[in-house]
Amino acid sequence: MKKKTSLKDIAQKVGVSTALVSYVLNNKKEGRISKQIAEKIRATAIELNYKTNQIARSLKTNKTYTIGLVVADIANAFSSTLARIIEDEAEKNNYTVLFGSSDENAQKSEKLINVLLDRQVDGLIIAPVEDTASQIVQLQENEVPFVLIDRYFPDMKTNYVAMDNYKAAHAAVSHLINGGNKRIGLVTFKTTIFNIVERKRGYVTALKEYKTSAKRSWIREVSIQNAQEEVREAIDQLLSLSEPVDAILFSSNLLSTYALKYLNTLPVKVPDQLNIVTIDQSDASDTFYAPLTYIRQPLLEMGQLATKILLESISKNNKITQVNLEPELVVGKSTSKV
Amino acid sequence: MKKKTSLKDIAQKVGVSTALVSYVLNNKKEGRISKQIAEKIRATAIELNYKTNQIARSLKTNKTYTIGLVVADIANAFSSTLARIIEDEAEKNNYTVLFGSSDENAQKSEKLINVLLDRQVDGLIIAPVEDTASQIVQLQENEVPFVLIDRYFPDMKTNYVAMDNYKAAHAAVSHLINGGNKRIGLVTFKTTIFNIVERKRGYVTALKEYKTSAKRSWIREVSIQNAQEEVREAIDQLLSLSEPVDAILFSSNLLSTYALKYLNTLPVKVPDQLNIVTIDQSDASDTFYAPLTYIRQPLLEMGQLATKILLESISKNNKITQVNLEPELVVGKSTSKV
DNA sequence: CTGAAAGCGCTTACAG
DNA sequence: CTGAAAGCGCTTACAG
Numbered sequence: 162m163k164k165k166t167s168l169k170d171i172a173q174k175v176g177v178s179t180a181l182v183s184y185v186l187n188n189k190k191e192g193r194i195s196k197q198i199a200e201k202i203r204a205t206a207i208e209l210n211y212k213t214n215q216i217a218r219s220l221k222t223n224k225t226y227t228i229g230l231v232v233a234d235i236a237n238a239f240s241s242t243l244a245r246i247i248e249d250e251a252e253k254n255n256y257t258v259l260f261g262s263s264d265e266n267a268q269k270s271e272k273l274i275n276v277l278l279d280r281q282v283d284g285l286i287i288a289p290v291e292d293t294a295s296q297i298v299q300l301q302e303n304e305v306p307f308v309l310i311d312r313y314f315p316d317m318k319t320n321y322v323a324m325d326n327y328k329a330a331h332a333a334v335s336h337l338i339n340g341g342n343k344r345i346g347l348v349t350f351k352t353t354i355f356n357i358v359e360r361k362r363g364y365v366t367a368l369k370e371y372k373t374s375a376k377r378s379w380i381r382e383v384s385i386q387n388a389q390e391e392v393r394e395a396i397d398q399l400l401s402l403s404e405p406v407d408a409i410l411f412s413s414n415l416l417s418t419y420a421l422k423y424l425n426t427l428p429v430k431v432p433d434q435l436n437i438v439t440i441d442q443s444d445a446s447d448t449f450y451a452p453l454t455y456i457r458q459p460l461l462e463m464g465q466l467a468t469k470i471l472l473e474s475i476s477k478n479n480k481i482t483q484v485n486l487e488p489e490l491v492v493g494k495s496t497s498k499v
Numbered sequence: 500m501k502k503k504t505s506l507k508d509i510a511q512k513v514g515v516s517t518a519l520v521s522y523v524l525n526n527k528k529e530g531r532i533s534k535q536i537a538e539k540i541r542a543t544a545i546e547l548n549y550k551t552n553q554i555a556r557s558l559k560t561n562k563t564y565t566i567g568l569v570v571a572d573i574a575n576a577f578s579s580t581l582a583r584i585i586e587d588e589a590e591k592n593n594y595t596v597l598f599g600s601s602d603e604n605a606q607k608s609e610k611l612i613n614v615l616l617d618r619q620v621d622g623l624i625i626a627p628v629e630d631t632a633s634q635i636v637q638l639q640e641n642e643v644p645f646v647l648i649d650r651y652f653p654d655m656k657t658n659y660v661a662m663d664n665y666k667a668a669h670a671a672v673s674h675l676i677n678g679g680n681k682r683i684g685l686v687t688f689k690t691t692i693f694n695i696v697e698r699k700r701g702y703v704t705a706l707k708e709y710k711t712s713a714k715r716s717w718i719r720e721v722s723i724q725n726a727q728e729e730v731r732e733a734i735d736q737l738l739s740l741s742e743p744v745d746a747i748l749f750s751s752n753l754l755s756t757y758a759l760k761y762l763n764t765l766p767v768k769v770p771d772q773l774n775i776v777t778i779d780q781s782d783a784s785d786t787f788y789a790p791l792t793y794i795r796q797p798l799l800e801m802g803q804l805a806t807k808i809l810l811e812s813i814s815k816n817n818k819i820t821q822v823n824l825e826p827e828l829v830v831g832k833s834t835s836k837v
Numbered sequence: 838c839t840g841a842a843a844g845c846g847c848t849t850a851c852a853g
Numbered sequence: 854c855t856g857a858a859a860g861c862g863c864t865t866a867c868a869g
Contacts, residue, residue: 162641162642162643162644163640163641163642163643165641210641212613212616212617213617214558214617214619215617215618215619216554216557216558216563216618216619217558219554220552220554220555220558225554227597227618234583235573235579235582235583235586236576236579236580236582236583237579238574238576238579238782240579241573241574241575241576241578241579241582242574244573244574244579244598245572245573245574245600248573248598248599248600252599257597257599257614257615257618258597258598258599259565259595259596259597260582260586260596260598261586261590261595261596262583262586275550276595277595278550279550279551279552279553280553280554280565280595281552281553281554302501303500303501303503304500304501305500305501306500418782418786421786422782422785422786422790425786425787425788425790443782443783444576444756444760444781444782444783445781445782445783445785445786446786447760447783448756448759448760448763448783448784448786448787449763449786449787449788450763450787450788452760452763
């Protein structure tokens, strides 16, 4: 790369100190500098195509104006949509985003967080992975500003922004029951991550309230690593029970997408023979022949709030902000029984 | 944030110079340092939880081990999948990725590139936007290492990795014609971006070769800003011609996704009454009742090659590498006419 | 009003 | 073999 022009180059050319150049270009103590000199400095900066070296500035000011973002997988629609919202919100405040994918893997998460901290990010937005409470505690001990997003640890006092996942699943099941469904299956992940746990709790509780306590055979938990295949098996099992389910709640966008691909190969018809609801949606649930009824994730609020809370936390205050956003049920064609 | 421990802190505690600490922790000139001291330094570093300040190191070494990635929109499946591949490839080489979305907007692109350069990224991977040739020339003049991805400027001598989009569209049309289709529409973007231009050229040329020269009314170009609505209009028009088309080629994943949502509301049946091919696919084209025939983008090769070429370009050589990857036709159910 | 000087936390050529 | 010293490119408290 070509040698870049520095403050020193400008200072030499104009015949002043680098300090003065810095003051002028940063519009500081403007009053004290003669208009003439100031103009000359500005002109020379443009002429030499000067660009601030943010690395040098950061070293001095101890601020990088960089946010570290840790998502499960940037290739997943949920993560990438959130990333885009955070990018926009950060950009408004002159922040840039460094990102990384944890793959729901605690080791990767730890490595990633360390890399981001080495790079002196001013703070972190994290969708925390299973078994990473200790990593979060570390951040607290080091007083690193951070906000958890989508998931959190219920017994830890941290900033977070998430949807109320209990309510989400509860609303989904209520909708299915009100639609006349009697046997409602759940396809979810086998994990202790809080958002998923809450979704299961919402499902079980809702069924109980309607006096249709969930049968064990209605709940299928698939592994994150082998989800596609296990979703297929889960569907096969739920539909081949002696009393097959008449509806299925999928606890995530990823799961319902796999399901739809499989359902397209089966004779069963949605919604006539099977009702479907998904928590979190994507284009893939919209292009299905019976666009899915879903629980809308408030991604815009989630991303914007998380960024705002993080920036506040960076700039000063020590107060903890915890936000549980309301889920919203959006009725599609996958639950309108004939 | 808590005060972090620096080399100085370790040096003081051990009673040596910061230079020595630096040598030990970086495993440099190991031979010359007594094992005892080295061990003590290492132990103290762990004890004090030392972490390298990459900002300080970068200022000194003039390397940040950061790649700047400029995509059209990180929320789009094409961009986010590519981002994930680049992230993984970068990580293998201890690089981290700063990203930003240009929204197909030349001004945003310029601002973004400048922000990334201010942050001293070692190089850039860019999916360049319409009318940004001058920005690319700037990079060349400043000898900034960069690789264009997905799109490029055919008359500029730059690194790039892209699919051969001419061949892609040509293969798609050939497939449709061989399947017995006579009137093949094209829904594409109104833009001068090279990849899209090439797709149109491939479409037109293929039709000519089969002596079915494209009628003007078969080609619908939608604006990027208002794509969803204009895709609907385009489909309406193509299907209501006095001689309606019997097949449509969509020149991007975004366009076909909008199309599928709309087609689900229409009586026309795929593939019996209408064949469809899309260039670039996603989950959304797979969950459609007739999973689409598509031209596969070689995203893995694209992302990995782009990263490799960039890293080589950063580390030394000045040779220009230009890669046109082969498209691959994947036959789905949207073109198997009865 | 103006600018020299110190210092952010590192790395490394160089002197002893 | 060892470590002091210089310097990366900035910012800003401080002295004049």
